[in-house]
Amino acid sequence: MAKIAFILLCHKDPKAIIDQATRLTAAGDYISIHFDARSSRSDFDMIQAALSENASVTFAKTRVKGGWGEWSLVEGTLHAVEAAVEAFPRATHFYMVSGDCMAIKSAEYAHEFLDADDVDYIESFDFFKSDWIKTGIKEDRLIWRHWFNERTQKWLFYTSMNLQKRLGLKRRIPADIQVQIGSQWWCLRRRTVEWILEFTRQRRDVMRFFATTWIPDETFFQTLVRHLVPDEEIETRTLTFLMFTDYGMPVTFYNDHYDMLLSQDYLFARKISPDAHELKRRLGALYASDTVDFKISNEGRNLFTFLTGRGRIGQRFAERFWESETTLGRDRxxxxxxxxxxxxxxxxxxxxxxxxxxxxxxxxxxxxxxxxxxxxxxxxxxxxxxxxxxxxxxxxxxxxxxxxxxxxxxxxxxxxxxxxxxxxxxxxxxxxxxxxxxxxxxxxxxxxxxxxxxxxxxxxxxxxxxxxxxxxxxxxxxxxxxxxxxxxxxxxxxxxxxxxxxxxxxxxxxxxxxxxxxxxxxxxx
Missing domain, CATH: 3.40.50 (Rossmann fold)
Structure with a gap:
């Protein structure tokens, strides 16, 4: 029977992290946590204290300061993966999740699903030929070196890139790898994860290359899995259900999305509203149950398009957004x-x-x-x-x-x-x-x-x-x-x-x- 080691990158809401870790490990699985070094030390101490007696929980030995689009996110992930591999020798699969992900199937269903096929689940599309990137820079992510954050250091980011262009400092991609791109929410087998860790120790040239690419969490694991694993052992999909609005923002799920989420052919969903207390309660109870009979219809994306086309915010019974202005968020x-x-x-x-x-x-x-x-x-x-x-x-x-x-x-x-x-x-x-x-x-x-x-x-x-x-x-x-x-x-x-x-x-x-x-x-x- 599959046993999952969840890899959790998080930076806030210690109570939710404690609840998530407790819920996932109660079903017999494991979790390895990387808590962002930029975040409060007191919050981290709270998480460690609450989970210290749970043998199915471990923590990354090194905490790094994460920044969206930076290598630091991959670095933090690798630290959490290394801790999980060492702490949980019985783990058969390693599943990447965030703090606002929740299971939309039972643990028993998830284990049976992973046992059914000996494959890795990761989106892995050709970086240059696919249309996975909808907006923003594409080739420039790779061929120039990025030391600054585009969101928080915009002027430095673009000035540095343009200076490299003027000086002709374009670099080559390592010759033996074919860069892939896809969602960062993957589920990999133990053997694959061990191969990746060994690769990171042997191929310092590839590590240096990815360390200065932009948004490497969408390319690093995707590229290495395709490089190391036979194609027939890769399912090019994610097991985490997520959708995006027309504005390119992740869709948030609320209390009245429960039935729709259960009917999707996925094991987890992202992102669950922090205010959706009833949805969280019901999904938590579902994960601990022995339910394995789910009617899969995959109507989620069509339903969302239908509802938002009528002015609603993606909920079946919500007010139209021009009837009730959206909120910034209670915790913001x-x-x-x-x-x-x-x-x-x-x-x-x-x-x-x-x-x-x-x-x-x-x-x-x-x-x-x-x-x-x-x-x-x-x-x-x-x-x-x-x-x-x-x-x-x-x-x-x-x-x-x-x-x-x-x-x-x-x-x-x-x-x-x-x-x-x-x-x-x-x-x-x-x-x-x-x-x-x-x-x-x-x-x-x-x-x-x-x-x-x-x-x-x-x-x-x-x-x-x-x-x-x-x-x-x-x-x-x-x-x-x-x-x-x-x-x-x-x-x-x-x-x-x-x-x-x-x-x-x-x-x-x-x-x-x-x-x-x-x-x-x-x-x-």
């Missing part, structure tokens, strides 16, 4: 940086990108040129961004795979602030209070079309105090709203006062906030 935190001087607000957001792991986006509701990822067109214009603001923000949280996101806003965007504060997510606001010289206000008036080169001097003299008063009015409106968790940095304030405001706004140690507050020329024009 939106950090709003408000400054009339956009260059000052952008300066702070840039410092956040440089000194923290919080993704920060400039004035996306005020500047159409703000760099944004391709989200299927919803990000295309300010009008679309504003009209579907909550949907857009939720997609950005999903894109950056984060629960904390910072954005810049003009003080005039009071309606947007009110809407985000009305969401069930947590919203914090930091207003940057700056001084406005007559010269700066005049420049502002020229930029926004309130004045021109031929505007009479007398009109300008009347206009400047009016604009200055309007700035004060916008600031007063924000304070009159009585938003919770609001903080102020002042150009006239001391470094200590601004450090305290930053530390509370970002919930970071004061020494890190001080580093940001001391930025040279922070308030400069």
């Amino acid at each position: 935190e939106l950090l709003i940086v408000v400054s009339k001087k956009w260059h000052v607000g952008k300066r702070l957001l840039q410092r956040l990108r440089e000194t923290t792991n919080i993704p920060a986006i400039d004035y996306l509701f005020d500047e159409e040129s703000t760099p944004l990822p391709d989200l299927g067109g919803i990000q295309g214009t300010i009008e679309k961004r504003t009209r579907h603001r909550r949907a857009l923000m939720r997609m950005l949280f999903d894109y950056y795979q984060t629960d904390r996101l910072a954005i810049g806003m003009d003080p005039a965007d009071i309606d947007l602030m009110k809407d985000f504060y009305a969401d069930r997510s947590k919203t914090r606001l930091l207003e940057i209070e700056t001084n406005f010289t007559d010269e700066w206000i005049l420049g502002h008036a020229l930029r926004v079309g309130l004045a021109g080169e031929r505007t009479p001097e007398e009109a300008i003299e009347r206009l400047i105090p009016t604009i200055r008063q309007d700035f004060f009015y916008e600031s007063d409106r924000i304070r009159d709203e009585g938003f919770e968790e609001t903080h102020i940095m002042r150009e006239s304030g001391t470094v200590e006062e601004n450090t305290e405001a930053l530390a509370k706004f970002l919930t970071i140690p004061e020494e890190r906030a001080l580093e940001i507050a001391r930025t040279e020329g922070f308030f400069g024009d």
Whole structure:
């Protein structure tokens, strides 16, 4: 009978991880956990303490700091696989899962399914000939060296790649491997996993190559399995059911998806909503049951297309999204940086990108040129961004795979602030209070079309105090709203006062906030 060692990469929600590990091992299987080194040490200690007496649980001996699209995700996976191979000699299969995956069949069914065929289950398509990559760079993932993260270090990522192009530093793919691509959710036999680990020790050239490719978790295991295992022993599919929206974001499953999930020809599903408590309860009970009779119809993708085509969010009985705006997510935190001087607000957001792991986006509701990822067109214009603001923000949280996101806003965007504060997510606001010289206000008036080169001097003299008063009015409106968790940095304030405001706004140690507050020329024009 098959015995599965689950390979779990995770970075948050320790209680859910403990529940998942307990549930999976209770059925006689094993689990090896890699908990991201960027995450809280106290959360990791909680997980270890809760599972310390469970002999079917092990942990990666080395924790690495993971980043989406980086080699670090493959590195963390390999550490967890190595720990599982050593700790669980009876494991016959190694199954990659995430913290928001859940079984949609019983353990008994899963074991019988894996026993039926002596094969590896992994998506493995030719990198260059297939159309697996729908958007974004393709060949550039491989032929240039990538040391920076495209999501958190966008400028460095593209500057480095373009510099290599200009210098002609294109590299060759190792001659004896044919790069493959596919989903990172695989299930491999023990022999295959042992071959892969041996390969990583012998072929340092291949390891160096993949270590500087972009998004290697979609190519590394896929390529090595195809290189090491005969084709007839590979099922080019994943056993984890997942779907994507038209915007390229993973579909989230809710309580009323239970019957649909059970009818899919898969063993697990991703991703389960953190708020779908009833679905989690029912799936957990199912995994522990002896049920093996499942009616497979595989209607999931057609059903989702049908429902979303009628304006629903993928649930049978959900309201249409224009009847009830989508939420950002209960456990998410939106950090709003408000400054009339956009260059000052952008300066702070840039410092956040440089000194923290919080993704920060400039004035996306005020500047159409703000760099944004391709989200299927919803990000295309300010009008679309504003009209579907909550949907857009939720997609950005999903894109950056984060629960904390910072954005810049003009003080005039009071309606947007009110809407985000009305969401069930947590919203914090930091207003940057700056001084406005007559010269700066005049420049502002020229930029926004309130004045021109031929505007009479007398009109300008009347206009400047009016604009200055309007700035004060916008600031007063924000304070009159009585938003919770609001903080102020002042150009006239001391470094200590601004450090305290930053530390509370970002919930970071004061020494890190001080580093940001001391930025040279922070308030400069």
